[in-house]
Amino acid sequence: MPPLRHSLLLREVQRIAKDHSLLLTLLIAPLLYAFFYGSIYSYKTEEEVPICVVDDDHSGLSRLLVQQINNTQMVHVAAVTSLDAAKESMYRGETQGFLYLQKDLEKKVLSLQQADMVLAVNAARFLPSSDVMGTITQVGLTVGAGVRLQYLQKKGMNSEAAMQEVMPIKPDFHPLFNTRVDYGTFLIPGLLAMILQQTLLLGLSGGTAAERQQNTIGQWARAAGNHLSAALWGKGAFYFILFAVYAFFFLTVNFGILDIPLRGNVWELALVTAIFLLSLIPMGIFIGLCFRSQLLCTQIMAFSTYPIFLITGYSWPIQQLPEPLKLLSATLPITPFISLYQGITQQGAGITDRMPVMLHLCALWLGYTLICLLRMKRTFRNIA
């Protein structure tokens, strides 16, 4: 059996070398995508989200508020202007909202009357609007605490006692496993896993469809001695080796360059990645055998990227998906893989912490191997 697999591996190398499309998909795309997509999030988080301020108070307190907001890393006060100009600026897309400070704001605060400020944000874009909202809320709370502190001190309380009185319950935020709560650290590991899967599936299914299109299935079967398992793993060996190298490269070079921590055990990660690749190989060959045209297969597979990513549970919790989509998600090897991979790389979890997920991945490996072998049996029989 081993010599057969060796010859199949060489056959696959030769086939890919002759096919420009496969060369591009399997050798250039994974690396290009990994650096290309990764670079988007290299700053990890957005900063200096532009907003306008409409200051109808023109007081020391309103100027202090504007200064405090502008001093934050997240918000940039692009202009202090009129209400109409602020709206116009948001309509033109130059700013993401505006803060309105009412007239007599300082006077009201000094006379112990509640003053108002109004923040209008463009919530059509989630990330900037929620970041602006969070930052300005925080500034508002800080200013409020400052006012209470001064009031208590004026009432004769010493600084230490006044400080204790200002905020009786103080929330302390401890974001675990992504301490800066940044978008890059969250998204890059998932994107790299997705690039690994999609380029492998595109290349392998496209290559397999090309075998049908070029009538070389018989040649493939003969090279494997008409042994289904040898045909599957002999062809898959090349993809396994290539994508294992890519996985290693992503986890060392890309994680290193983009400063993404790898918190868990690397051997456990290697084992999980190996099983993931082993389940993708029969899945890719099975998909490829369903097509007679390499072009159509590539076209259809190209549209699988977004739907698959959106139901893996990475960007949107699986528990929130409708029941039929939960089931569909459970049939994809990337769903258990991404849970294990994210747990190991980002949260320092071990396989034992997520044993049911590991068993799920293994079951999918066996399941896809079985359906692929059955499909190959039918195809090989038809050719014979």
Next chain:
Amino acid sequence: MISTIAQIALREWKRILTRPDHCLVLLVLPPLLFFFYAYIYNKEQAEDLPIAIWDEDHSPVSRQIAFMLEQTSSIHIAAQAGSQQEMEQLMQQQKIIGAVHFPKGMETDIKSRHPVHVSIYSNAASLVPGKLVYKDASTVLITAGAGVNLQKMMKTGMPEGKAMSLIMPVKLTVYPLYNPAYNYQHYLVPGLITVTLQMMIIMVAVLLINMEWKEGTMEALCALAGNSAGAIVTGKTIAHLTVSWVNYVLITGIIFPYFGLSHPGTGPQLFLLFNLLALACIGIGLMISVLAADVMLALDTGLFYTSPAFVFSGFTFPRWGMPWYDQYYANLMPYTPFLDAFFKLYFMEIPLKYAMPEITRLLLFIGFTFFVAVFFLQIKMNKSVKHAAVTP
């Protein structure tokens, strides 16, 4: 000339309906994918995310705060933890997404006027649920703190209004415009649908010319067009533009109303913008198809060019947060100006004049790509005619 173009358009419609690589991508996949995207976010918001309570105080105050946490939309208390280690383990086992820790002696400290630190832990490796849990938990704790202050001040004889103004001297009222409930379906689905549609148009348009050469049907097409590249490009463009209208009707007439995503009154502006995107995508596809004779290479080029459009356009992560070279690349895709204009016309429902800069950029895309496509196709056709003339 008009009848020639009409004949080419008719021929192209037949090709669209009979070729699987056209028909499946342009007519079968769109309803399936668009419905799929909308269905994913049918719940609209993430709710009842599991968290743990690590209560070392076991007091009425801690129980009251836990009760308030449970009342929020995003939080569901699913477990109790006895230590930080146990809490982290629950997170690693994916049983919880966050936790709130009440320290020992919390109630006593509050009553004896010692500030208390209540810790909110969230699994920030899962950004969306982690942020939601933090937002709701911190709101509860700030409210609880304000309640404590209010009681203290009122006990000293301070009127409620004055006490309130001291607790929150500057009240912040927030208006999240255009999507006040932060509805994920309203936010993501229109973007996902439009980005997929541009991908579909380009992925078929890259096959429009090179496939004719490859399958040997170009000669007949040239004869039909009177050897005019302009007529071929115009005829094929009309056919593909009208097919894109079918998808426009699908989106705005079926998907958007069914999932409650419609923005009444935006129809004509949206139709104009949609046509510009469709034309820009057809233009890019035609240009690639003319320049790349290898069909698979053209398809791969189209795929690599269009697939990153969603992330580069700034839909989920703003462009100003990207390095300059990524921002530059984003500007080379028609989806980027389309999206900026789409935000203005669809989400914000503001007049067309605000989208003029983006419309101008789309027109530039259309002008450039169609010019290149027609120019090089004419050269190739002339060469082919010359070659045919000298070949006996």
